[in-house]
Amino acid sequence: MAEPLLLEMKNIHKRFPGVYALRNVSFELRRGEVHALLGENGAGKSTLIKVLGGIYEKDEGEMILDGQPMKLNSVEEARAMGVSIIHQELVLVPYLTVAENIFLGRETGKGPFVDRDRMLRETQRALNELGLNLSPTALVAELNLAQQQMVEIAKAVSFNAKVIVMDEPTSSLSDKEVDLLFENVRKLKAKGIGVIYISHRMSELQQIADRVTVLRDGEYVATRDVRTTTNDELVTLMVGRQLDHYYTRTYNPCAETVLQVKNLNSARVHDVSFDLHKGEILGFAGLIGAGRSETMQAIFGLDAIQSGSILLNGNEIAGQKASAILDAGISLVPEDRKAEGIFPGMSIRFNITLKVLRDFIRGIRVNRSQEQAIADRYIKELRVKAPGRETFMGSLSGGNQQKVVIGSWLASEPKVLILDEPTRGIDVGSKSEIYAIMNELVKNGMAIIMVSSELPEVLNMSDRIVVMREGRVSAILDHTEATQENIMQNAVSI
Amino acid sequence: MTLREKLFGSGKGYVKRNAGILIGLLVICIVISISSNKFLTQENLMNVLRQISTNLYLASGMTMILICGGIDLSVGSIIAITGVTAGTLLNMGLPIPLVILGCLMMGALYGTINGAIISRTTLPPFIVTYSMMQILRGATYVYTGGTTVRIDNRAWINLGTGYAFDFLPLPVIYLLVLLVIVFLILNKTRLGRHVYAVGGNERAAKFSGISVRRTRMFVYIFSGVMGALAGMVLCARSYSGNPLAGNGAEMDAIAACVLGGTSMAGGYGYIGGTLIGALIIGLLNNGLNLMRIDSYWQIILKGIVILVAVYVDYVKNLKKAKAV
Numbered sequence: 017m018a019e020p021l022l023l024e025m026k027n028i029h030k031r032f033p034g035v036y037a038l039r040n041v042s043f044e045l046r047r048g049e050v051h052a053l054l055g056e057n058g059a060g061k062s063t064l065i066k067v068l069g070g071i072y073e074k075d076e077g078e079m080i081l082d083g084q085p086m087k088l089n090s091v092e093e094a095r096a097m098g099v100s101i102i103h104q105e106l107v108l109v110p111y112l113t114v115a116e117n118i119f120l121g122r123e124t125g126k127g128p129f130v131d132r133d134r135m136l137r138e139t140q141r142a143l144n145e146l147g148l149n150l151s152p153t154a155l156v157a158e159l160n161l162a163q164q165q166m167v168e169i170a171k172a173v174s175f176n177a178k179v180i181v182m183d184e185p186t187s188s189l190s191d192k193e194v195d196l197l198f199e200n201v202r203k204l205k206a207k208g209i210g211v212i213y214i215s216h217r218m219s220e221l222q223q224i225a226d227r228v229t230v231l232r233d234g235e236y237v238a239t240r241d242v243r244t245t246t247n248d249e250l251v252t253l254m255v256g257r258q259l260d261h262y263y264t265r266t267y268n269p270c271a272e273t274v275l276q277v278k279n280l281n282s283a284r285v286h287d288v289s290f291d292l293h294k295g296e297i298l299g300f301a302g303l304i305g306a307g308r309s310e311t312m313q314a315i316f317g318l319d320a321i322q323s324g325s326i327l328l329n330g331n332e333i334a335g336q337k338a339s340a341i342l343d344a345g346i347s348l349v350p351e352d353r354k355a356e357g358i359f360p361g362m363s364i365r366f367n368i369t370l371k372v373l374r375d376f377i378r379g380i381r382v383n384r385s386q387e388q389a390i391a392d393r394y395i396k397e398l399r400v401k402a403p404g405r406e407t408f409m410g411s412l413s414g415g416n417q418q419k420v421v422i423g424s425w426l427a428s429e430p431k432v433l434i435l436d437e438p439t440r441g442i443d444v445g446s447k448s449e450i451y452a453i454m455n456e457l458v459k460n461g462m463a464i465i466m467v468s469s470e471l472p473e474v475l476n477m478s479d480r481i482v483v484m485r486e487g488r489v490s491a492i493l494d495h496t497e498a499t500q501e502n503i504m505q506n507a508v509s510i
Numbered sequence: 511m512t513l514r515e516k517l518f519g520s521g522k523g524y525v526k527r528n529a530g531i532l533i534g535l536l537v538i539c540i541v542i543s544i545s546s547n548k549f550l551t552q553e554n555l556m557n558v559l560r561q562i563s564t565n566l567y568l569a570s571g572m573t574m575i576l577i578c579g580g581i582d583l584s585v586g587s588i589i590a591i592t593g594v595t596a597g598t599l600l601n602m603g604l605p606i607p608l609v610i611l612g613c614l615m616m617g618a619l620y621g622t623i624n625g626a627i628i629s630r631t632t633l634p635p636f637i638v639t640y641s642m643m644q645i646l647r648g649a650t651y652v653y654t655g656g657t658t659v660r661i662d663n664r665a666w667i668n669l670g671t672g673y674a675f676d677f678l679p680l681p682v683i684y685l686l687v688l689l690v691i692v693f694l695i696l697n698k699t700r701l702g703r704h705v706y707a708v709g710g711n712e713r714a715a716k717f718s719g720i721s722v723r724r725t726r727m728f729v730y731i732f733s734g735v736m737g738a739l740a741g742m743v744l745c746a747r748s749y750s751g752n753p754l755a756g757n758g759a760e761m762d763a764i765a766a767c768v769l770g771g772t773s774m775a776g777g778y779g780y781i782g783g784t785l786i787g788a789l790i791i792g793l794l795n796n797g798l799n800l801m802r803i804d805s806y807w808q809i810i811l812k813g814i815v816i817l818v819a820v821y822v823d824y825v826k827n828l829k830k831a832k833a834v
Binding site for chain 1: 716721
């Protein structure tokens with residue numbers, strides 16, 4: 017039986033100077049429904065959410081929440097009507113407690129004095145209601161990402177939200193944490209709250225969503241019932257064409273060893289050993305905090321090594337500085353694109369060429385044409401969609417930024433490429449392109465290490481899979497024997 | 511490509527980037543030249559250039575530091591301690607080249623201390639360089655007992671007051687050389703790109719194999735040396751090493767950078783913009799004097815003009831950001 021309608025957005029139009037961001041988009045949400053919003057980056061999902069949240073003003077169209085027409089001019093009005101948005105980048109104050117964050121800006125009390133006991137009481141009640149195991153007096157800085165997200169959810173509930181929007185809530189969570197999040201989302205459903213769920217991960221939709229609406233290029237494409245729709249159909253709706261090879265992978269015959277890590281120890285990883293062969297993609301699976309990124313940073317010289325050996329083509333490189341390791345032929349595309357990978361205020365050209373300045377700057381002589389040639393080469397090879405090489409990095413979509421970042425690491429022509437979460441937070445079209453690029457690179461003899469928290473990605477792209485748990489290697493599986501189940505068994509402690 | 515284009519790009523970018531502040535500069539020039547017929551004389555203009563030189567020495571170092579994501583409050587005090595040091599060494603009868611070398615090395619030393627602390631700890635640059643500013647200023651007072659050190663070495667004084675080709679003040683010559691050097695460092699060297707990278711995203715710079723520590727050390731040492739240069743020129747111009755000299759000079763230098771479009775958050779800035787920023791501050795001082803405006807009021811007006819200029823720039827950037 018269909019629940020009554022909670023929210024209706026009808027024929028929404030939104031124009032920006034030179035861009036038609038939303039063209040006649042309609043969307044509806046029922047009570048207790050999880051309605052996913054799907055589309056490539058730039059399809060108009062965020063714009064639609066910002067219109068709903070009062071951040072943007074719509075140019076045309078109608079919005080009705082609980083039978084009340086919504087005329088929004090500000091975020092406060094949207095919130096007062098019952099719309100809460102949980103952004104991808106959480107906006108909590110790290111050095112305040114859970115309770116203080118939940119009541120931020122609406123502290124209760126007499127006059128200038130905050131009624132701390134009441135705030136703690138009400139926070140505890142909101143947490144209990146959701147069955148969250150958090151202390152109201154814990155500092156947010158001490159919580160992990162998943163717990164911080166729960167604080168955001170509790171905050172939304174304490175606002176008496178009718179509609180909660182979650183923008184890519186799982187992009188930085190491990191599988192176990194995702195399960196916890198979904199449990200909480202189901203509790204919201206049970207309370208009759210409508211949830212708008214934005215995610216690039218198709219597999220999640222089957223688990224959590226009831227219906228899904230697909231947008232493409234600012235236009236409404238279709239709304240489907242999740243249970244009766246396959247992932248392939250959804251992908252086709254999103255990109256408007258058949259993605260015949262979502263995962264591209266041709267396996268190469270086993271070749272010589274390029275990188276050999278033996279009994280590597282650092283403050284955060286213990287006794288890590290593995291081999292990497294030419295033309296191979298070696299996947300690294302495990303929960304968040306299992307030590308995968310830490311292993312990579314130790315290999316790349318960013319984390320101090322306590323003992324162990326790292327042989328690159330037979331040469332010991334353990335303990336060298338990052339710049340020396342880069343020169344030796346290892347590149348590391350870091351996990352957190354925004355914080356560790358890009359210079360948003362600079363051009364694509366600056367970003368791509370930063371690691372190979374020596375190739376075209378001698379003293380004060382800059383070989384401009386050489387510099388431009390390097391930039392253009394990787395813009396072309398990685399199919400970066402941008403007006404030109406001088407375009408600001410910050411104005412590109414996530415997928416294109418990631419391609420530029422990968423390009424900047426390929427520019428040093430490495431023998432070993434380490435990709436840490438190469439497709440996090442980017443759209444399916446770009447993902448598929450990045451998979452194709454990886455396949456091409458290994459075909460040409462490169463060796464790739466791919467750290468990923470997305471099991472389907474690890475399973476479909478890797479030759480072999482290293483599973484880590486609590487800073488140690490718990491298994492190394494061949495792609496022929498690896499399954500979601502045996503990876504997870506090795507990833508969680510028993 | 512012509513040599514000019516090769517060195518400086520097309521020039522169109524420069525005008526476009528600095529359009530707002532160039533218009534401001536023009537307005538100031540027009541207003542002053544209407545209200546005073548002494549403004550557009552060669553003597554006065556050369557005087558303005560001489561006066562802004564010291565600010566621009568500091569601002570050159572400051573531009574690099576701001577781009578690199580830091581700040582240096584100690585340069586004003588370096589001016590004072592350098593002036594006193596130079597005066598003392600000259601009065602001891604040391605030859606001029608040795609005095610210059612000594613002063614520059616002292617400046618580099620102060621910068622090294624700043625840089626070493628800032629690049630090896632997470633102490634905020636504001637506090638580290640503020641402490642250095644207090645220590646050096648205090649040391650200058652202690653050494654001199656608050657009195658000035660007279661300088662009567664004619665050759666030395668000539669270095670600050672003399673002319674080249676009978677019309678170009680010598681400090682302006684140093685300035686031109688310096689501007690070219692800073693321009694080349696920022697735009698033509700690997701080091702320059704590292705400065706932008708460290709200020710733009712420190713962690714990404716680290717992941718890119720850039721030595722963040724070394725880059726930071728460099729900008730603070732450079733700034734210290736610039737403080738010493740300003741100190742030497744100023745003491746030569748005023749015939750004395752004065753423990754009060756350079757009080758608040760660091761703020762004028764920062765204002766010139768920010769007026770010229772350099773971001774205080776790091777990662778963005780150009781030496782060409784700083785040049786215009788310093789010109790605006792210098793012309794403003796000069797014009798208000800020529801218009802015989804009360805010197806106490808001048809301070810207020812200067813504050814207002816800088817605030818308005820930065821606000822206009824902010825509004826312009828806001829529009830640009832919205833258009834995207």
